[in-house]
Amino acid sequence: MDQPLQLPDAEERALRLPAHGTTVTAEDLRVRLVLAADLDDAIEIDASEVESVGQAVLQLLVAARAEAVSGGQEFRIANPSPAFVDRVNRCQLGAAIGLETGDVL
Known part of the structure; x- marks a missing residue:
């Protein structure tokens, strides 16, 4: 019997931003944001390891939140x-x- 695909729990589904969010890493983030939006759950972005974040990543986050x-x-x-x-x-x-x-969170 086929078992239904088990989705990871919410913590495992959080999108972790890379330490250095650049134009190069933005395409991967875009794909992951689209997939996360398709799950109909909350979209959680883990920004705990970010050391620098560029314009492309910020634009994606603004657009993803608006959507x-x-x-x-x-x-x-x-x-x-x-x-x-x-x-x-x-x-x-x-x-x-x-x-x-x-606020510094």
């Missing part, structure tokens, strides 16, 4: 590193990405 919100899907950034929070705040993207602006 999630418009579709009624929860989108959250989990455990953002100080470097991630600093970059997001310096770019004034806290609200667009879902971080409280000015």
Whole structure:
């Protein structure tokens, strides 16, 4: 008998951002965000290991959050590193990405 495919639990499904989010890593992130959106669960981004994050990754996160919100899907950034929070705040993207602006989380 075929058993249904077991989905990983929510913690294992969190999308972990790389330490250095660049244009090169953005394509992989884009694919993973699309797949996560198809699951109809909350989209959780683990930003705990981020040391630097570039424009392409930030654009993807802004777009992914906007799409999630418009579709009624929860989108959250989990455990953002100080470097991630600093970059997001310096770019004034806290609200667009879902971080409280000015707060170091």
